[in-house]
Amino acid sequence: xxxxxxxxxxxxxxxxxxxxxxxxxxxxxxxxxxxxxxxxxxxxxxxxxxxxxxxxxxxxxxxxxxxxxxxxxxxxxxxxxxxxxxxxxxxxxxxxxxxxxxxxxxxxxxxxxxxxxxxxxxxxxxxxxxxxxxxxxxxxxxxxxxxxxxxxxxxxxxxxxxxxxxxxxxxxxxxxxxxxxxxxxxxxxxxxxxxxxxxxxxxxxxxxxxxxxxxxxxxxxxxxxxxxxxxxxxxxxxxxxxxxxxxxxxxxxxxxxxxxxxxxxxxxxxxxxxxxxxxxxxxxxxxxxxxxxxxxxxxxxxxxxxxxxxxxxxxxxxxxxxxxxxxxxxxxxxx
Numbered sequence: 232x233x234x235x236x237x238x239x240x241x242x243x244x245x246x247x248x249x250x251x252x253x254x255x256x257x258x259x260x261x262x263x264x265x266x267x268x269x270x271x272x273x274x275x276x277x278x279x280x281x282x283x284x285x286x287x288x289x290x291x292x293x294x295x296x297x298x299x300x301x302x303x304x305x306x307x308x309x310x311x312x313x314x315x316x317x318x319x320x321x322x323x324x325x326x327x328x329x330x331x332x333x334x335x336x337x338x339x340x341x342x343x344x345x346x347x348x349x350x351x352x353x354x355x356x357x358x359x360x361x362x363x364x365x366x367x368x369x370x371x372x373x374x375x376x377x378x379x380x381x382x383x384x385x386x387x388x389x390x391x392x393x394x395x396x397x398x399x400x401x402x403x404x405x406x407x408x409x410x411x412x413x414x415x416x417x418x419x420x421x422x423x424x425x426x427x428x429x430x431x432x433x434x435x436x437x438x439x440x441x442x443x444x445x446x447x448x449x450x451x452x453x454x455x456x457x458x459x460x461x462x463x464x465x466x467x468x469x470x471x472x473x474x475x476x477x478x479x480x481x482x483x484x485x486x487x488x489x490x491x492x493x494x495x496x497x498x499x500x501x502x503x504x505x506x507x508x509x510x511x512x513x514x515x516x517x518x519x520x521x522x523x524x525x526x527x528x529x530x531x532x533x534x535x536x537x538x539x540x541x542x543x544x545x546x547x548x549x550x551x552x553x554x555x556x557x558x559x560x561x562x563x564x565x566x
Contacts, residue, residue, distance in 0.1 A: 232273040232299050233266040257538030268329040269320050275545040276314035284317035285310045319366040319544045321551040333537050364517035366550035376420045377449045381492035382456040384435045385415040392511040419492040427519045437461045455487050
C-alpha cells in the first residue's frame with residue numbers, strides 16, 4: 232500500500248474540521264500519489280483497532296504481509312485476514328478505477344453510463360454501486376434525535392426491479408407482492424438530523440415506531456406526527472407526543488408541525504422515480520441512506536464529496552458481507 236500521509240500520528244490527531252478539510256482534498260491527493268481506494272482503506276484502518284471479520288474479536292496479532300497489505304490473525308478463532316477483508320474494497324478488481332467510479336456516481340450518471348465511461352461491464356457497475364451504498368448504511372448508527380422531532384409515513388410500491396424469475400411459481404408470488412406498498416418511517420428533528428427506515432408492508436405499525444424511537448430519540452424530545460393512532464401514543468418512557476392534523480400542517484408558524492419531514496419525503500420519492508426510475512425494494516434502504524448522506528454530510532461539491540463518500544464507505548468493516556447477504560436474500564420478512 233502507498234503511504235498517503237507523511238506523519239501518521241499527526242494525521243490521526245486531527246480535529247473534526249481538519250479531518251473534513253483533508254477529506255475535501257482527498258481526491259486530488261490520491262491522484263497526485265497515483266494511489267487508489269485500497270490505499271485509503273489501509274490508512275483508514277489505522278485509526279481503529281483490527282477486528283476479526285468472523286467472530287468480531289479484537290484479540291488480534293500481526294501475521295506478516297501479503298501483496299503489500301498487513302496480515303492479521305485472530306487469537307480467538309484463528310482466522311487470517313487483511314485490513315481490507317470484509318470492507319467495500321474486499322476482493323476488488325480494477326481497484327484503480329473505483330475513485331473515478333465514485334465521481335461518476337456522484338455526477339448522477341446511470342449504471343450504464345458509469346460502466347461505459349470507466350471501462351467496466353454493467354454487472355460490475357451494479358456491484359460497485361451497491362458495495363458503496365451498503366457501506367453507507369452504517370451511517371445511521373450515528374444519527375440520533377433531540378428536541379422537536381417530526382414523524383411521517385411514506386408509502387412506496389413494492390418492487391423487484393431487475394430480478395430474473397427461476398420458475399412460474401416465483402413469478403406469481405412476486406406479482407402478488409407487487410400489489411402491496413412498503414412503509415417507510417421518515418424522521419427529522421429541527422437540528423437537521425434525519426433518517427428514513429423501511430420497516431413493513433402496507434402501513435406502519437405502532438410497535439415498529441416504538442422500537443426505533445427507543446434507540447434513536449432523546450427521552451426529553453417532543454414528537455410530532457399525523458392524527459393517526461400509530462402516531463398518537465408511544466410506550467417509550469418520558470417521550471412527549473404531539474398530534475398534528477393534516478389541515479394544520481400548512482401553518483408554517485405553528486411550532487408543532489411536520490412540514491420539513493414531509494418536504495423530504497416528497498423530494499425523496501421524486502428522486503427515486505426520476506433519477507433511477509424506481510429501485511428494487513430489497514435495495515431501497517441503501518438508496519435511502521444515499522439520500523440521507525447527500526443532505527446531511529455532503530457539500531454538493533463534486534470533488535470534495537468524493538473524499539467524503541470514500542471516507543464513509545471505508546468506515547464500515549463488514550460492508551462486503553452485508554452486500555452479499557442482501558444480494559442473495561429477497562425481501563420476505565417485512566411484517
